[in-house]
Amino acid sequence: xxxxxxxxxxxxxxxxxxxxxxxxxxxxxxxxxxxxxxxxxxxxxxxxxxxxxxxxxxxxxxxxxxxxxxxxxxxxxxxxxxxxxxxxxxxxxxxxxxxxxxxxxxxxxxxxxxxxxxxxxxxxxxxxxxxxxxxxxxxxxxxxxxxxxxxxxxxxxxxxxxxxxxxxxxxxxxxxxxxxxxxxxxxxxxxxxxxxxxxxxxxxxxxxxxxxxxxxxxxxxxxxxxxxxxxxxxxxxxxxxxxxxxxxxxxxxxxxxxxxxxxxxxxxxxxxxxxxxxxxxxxxxxxxxxxxxxxxxxxxxxxxxxxx
Amino acid sequence: xxxxxxxxxxxxxxxxxxxxxxxxxxxxxxxxxxxxxxxxxxxxxxxxxxxxxxxxxxxxxxxxxxxxxxxxxxxxxxxxxxxxxxxxxxxxxxxxxxxxxxxxxxxxxxxxxxxxxxxxxxxxxxxxxxxxxxxxxxxxxxxxxxxxxxxxxxxxxxxxxxxxxxxxxxxxxxxxxxxxxxxxxxxxxxxxxxxxxxxxxxxxxxxxxxxxxxxxxxxxxxxxxxxxxxxxxxxxxxxxxxxxxxxxxxxxxxxxxxxxxxxxxxxxxxxxxxxxxxxxxxxxxxxxxxxx
Numbered sequence: 001x002x003x004x005x006x007x008x009x010x011x012x013x014x015x016x017x018x019x020x021x022x023x024x025x026x027x028x029x030x031x032x033x034x035x036x037x038x039x040x041x042x043x044x045x046x047x048x049x050x051x052x053x054x055x056x057x058x059x060x061x062x063x064x065x066x067x068x069x070x071x072x073x074x075x076x077x078x079x080x081x082x083x084x085x086x087x088x089x090x091x092x093x094x095x096x097x098x099x100x101x102x103x104x105x106x107x108x109x110x111x112x113x114x115x116x117x118x119x120x121x122x123x124x125x126x127x128x129x130x131x132x133x134x135x136x137x138x139x140x141x142x143x144x145x146x147x148x149x150x151x152x153x154x155x156x157x158x159x160x161x162x163x164x165x166x167x168x169x170x171x172x173x174x175x176x177x178x179x180x181x182x183x184x185x186x187x188x189x190x191x192x193x194x195x196x197x198x199x200x201x202x203x204x205x206x207x208x209x210x211x212x213x214x215x216x217x218x219x220x221x222x223x224x225x226x227x228x229x230x231x232x233x234x235x236x237x238x239x240x241x242x243x244x245x246x247x248x249x250x251x252x253x254x255x256x257x258x259x260x261x262x263x264x265x266x267x268x269x270x271x272x273x274x275x276x277x278x279x280x281x282x283x284x285x286x287x288x289x290x291x292x293x294x295x296x297x298x299x300x301x302x303x304x305x306x307x308x
Numbered sequence: 309x310x311x312x313x314x315x316x317x318x319x320x321x322x323x324x325x326x327x328x329x330x331x332x333x334x335x336x337x338x339x340x341x342x343x344x345x346x347x348x349x350x351x352x353x354x355x356x357x358x359x360x361x362x363x364x365x366x367x368x369x370x371x372x373x374x375x376x377x378x379x380x381x382x383x384x385x386x387x388x389x390x391x392x393x394x395x396x397x398x399x400x401x402x403x404x405x406x407x408x409x410x411x412x413x414x415x416x417x418x419x420x421x422x423x424x425x426x427x428x429x430x431x432x433x434x435x436x437x438x439x440x441x442x443x444x445x446x447x448x449x450x451x452x453x454x455x456x457x458x459x460x461x462x463x464x465x466x467x468x469x470x471x472x473x474x475x476x477x478x479x480x481x482x483x484x485x486x487x488x489x490x491x492x493x494x495x496x497x498x499x500x501x502x503x504x505x506x507x508x509x510x511x512x513x514x515x516x517x518x519x520x521x522x523x524x525x526x527x528x529x530x531x532x533x534x535x536x537x538x539x540x541x542x543x544x545x546x547x548x549x550x551x552x553x554x555x556x557x558x559x560x561x562x563x564x565x566x567x568x569x570x571x572x573x574x575x576x577x578x579x580x581x582x583x584x585x586x587x588x589x590x591x592x593x594x595x596x597x598x599x600x
Contacts (some may be wrong), residue, residue, distance in 0.1 A: 002409070015504070017503055018503075020505055020507055021503045021504045023424050024422065024504055024505055024508075025426045025428070026422075027418075027422075028418035028419055028421055028422035029418075029419045029422040029423055029426075029428060029431055030413045030416075030419075031415050031419065031477060032416050032418075032419035032435055032475060033419070033431050033435065035415055035471070035475065036434060036435045036437070036438055036472075036475065036476070037434065038471050039438075039450070039468065039469075040434075040437060040441065040446070042449065042453075042471075043445070043446040043448075043449035043450060043453075044441065044445065044446070046448075046449040046452075047445045047446075047448070057384075071359050085340075105341070106345060106574075107344070109338065109342060114338075114342075114436075116342075119346075120342055120345065121586070121590075122348060122582075122586055123345075123346050123349050123350050123580055123581060124345065124349055125589060125590070126350070126353060126579055126582065127349055127353075128351060128593075129529055129533070129578050129579060129581075129582040129589065130353070130533075130575045130578070130579065131533040131535075131549070131550055131571075131572070131574045131575050131578065132533060132550075132571075133533075133535045133550040133553055133571075133573035134550070134553065134572075134574050134575045135357075135575075137553060137567055137568070137570075137571045138352055138353070138355070138356040138568070138571055140351065141355075141359060141367075141564055141567070141568065142352055142355060142419055147367060147370075148403065149355055149373065152370045152373070158535075160322050169486065170413055181348070181352070182347070183350070186311070186593060187595055188592050189590050189594055190593065192594075193594035195589070236420055238439065238440055242442050242443070243534065244444075244535070245535045245550075248535070248537075248539075249553075249554075250538075265442055265444060266470075268442065268444045268445070269444050269536070272444060272447065272448050273447075278448055281444075281448070282448070283444070285442060285444060285445035285548050287442060287443075288442050288445075289442060292440055292441075292442070293440070296440065297356060298424060298456060
């Protein structure tokens with residue numbers, strides 16, 4: 001139809017080129033959207049479907065609908081599900097809080113040029129590019145109660161050795177620390193990029209008005225940085241909720257013998273691949289996904305609320 | 309009071325007082341803080357590397373913390389052909405990361421361009437959804453589909469699953485890159501007789517090399533480091549390095565030296581890449597975050 005509208009005698013190649021030009025929007029974007037939809041929408045739909053069935057043991061075995069049974073079972077499960085929800089949030093909140101505070105301190109320290117700045121920046125970058133599984137193994141040795149260097153260092157200042165990862169009461173906090181070690185640099189770099197893009201004028205105006213360093217930081221820099229801070233929280237928060245690698249590397253299947261670091265992601269993984277309870281696992285995953293979406297929604301509201 | 313006070317160092321007037329009292333406490337505090345940061349981030353990595361050159365007896369002995377006879381025995385264990393072919397795992401990691409990155413670039417760079425220029429926010433949301441969704445929820449269906457297609461055990465499931473990580477990442481980075489790129493050049497190229505697609509390939513794409521480099525490096529790193537997808541979808545012959553590390557954790561005991569050597573083998577290549585490309589990595593990680 002389109003080719004009929006061109007009156008002059010044009011070749012097929014030329015016509016194709018014009019057609020492609022007009023439709024370049026979808027020619028360019030289509031394959032990516034199709035790829036994602038295929039690998040995302042179909043599996044997600046399938047997971048939703050499985051969550052209403054009693055599928056278990058083998059993916060090829062027949063299964064039946066059981067309505068909301070999986071959801072009711074999961075939501076009333078105070079032994080594994082709710083503790084893992086709590087751990088997921090405790091881990092994420094703890095990690096995010098410290099990553100933001102320490103990240104801001106590091107960003108402020110790296111803000112103004114000094115001799116050796118390049119070296120420090122490079123070193124700060126190393127944890128976040130390191131393979132998380134290897135980072136987990138590294139800290140597993142450092143926190144080893146008998147031979148680890150952390151307890152050795154504590155003994156120098158007279159603090160008795162701690163069990164760290166070996167004890168259910170301290171393992172989740174220890175792993176939160178590992179997450180903080182690995183991802184504070186990411187938050188610092190994002191905040192540093194934000195600081196660098198700020199204009200000097202509000203700072204100067206506040207200085208002229210007699211504001212001291214802390215006042216300039218708290219009443220000028222932080223409000224101006226608000227969108228960047230929320231972006232950092234959003235990026236890091238989503239990943240922290242889904243943390244898997246360091247938990248699995250240090251505590252193995254099921255988040256340890258007492259499930260002491262079993263977050264939602266670890267729990268869902270265990271249900272899927274250790275217990276082969278696909279129906280229940282799917283229900284947990286759908287709930288997990290809804291939790292993540294809710295967190296994102298709340299943060300987006302925060303961002304929009306202040307802007308308007 | 310805070311680090312902000314250190315700006316006084318660069319201001320001209322207080323600098324004179326600094327000359328009189330070169331060891332002002334903010335300078336010292338700042339130096340101490342920076343030293344602590346370097347120690348905290350570099351220390352554990354150095355410890356891991358040191359341990360990889362120690363015999364297990366030396367790892368168990370605190371007096372051998374820094375002074376010991378380095379040995380390559382652990383690396384010998386890791387690369388021991390009787391135990392498993394570690395060179396193959398290195399190749400697997402490299403091949404999967406390379407293929408996932410290359411294919412994602414082909415798909416995502418034009419898509420990022422279209423989504424940036426035509427402001428296709430809803431379409432972008434669909435692709436970025438891939439960054440939000442928990443990976444486990446996709447693994448059971450994927451595993452089933454790949455099993456039906458008799459593809460399990462090959463490279464294809466691994467490459468496709470890693471593309472699922474790479475593609476949204478590249479799209480996100482390139483969209484914010486194209487957002488900042490002025491349209492005038494493309495438009496003037498079209499006035500000069502290029503088609504719109506021609507202008508993209510001949511003008512926009514060559515100018516996007518820094519953005520594409522950023523996206524490529526980050527995509528490679530994230531694919532190389534990916535653990536969960538390979539844990540489920542790889543076989544003993546296609547297993548990647550993060551999965552292969554677990555070979556050194558037995559039920560009874562952990563071979564700490566070999567475990568640290570294996571960890572060094574997986575992280576060192578990526579850290580070397582980071583050393584030489586840090587400018588790109590930083591710009592990629594912070595892409596989009598600062599535009600509000």
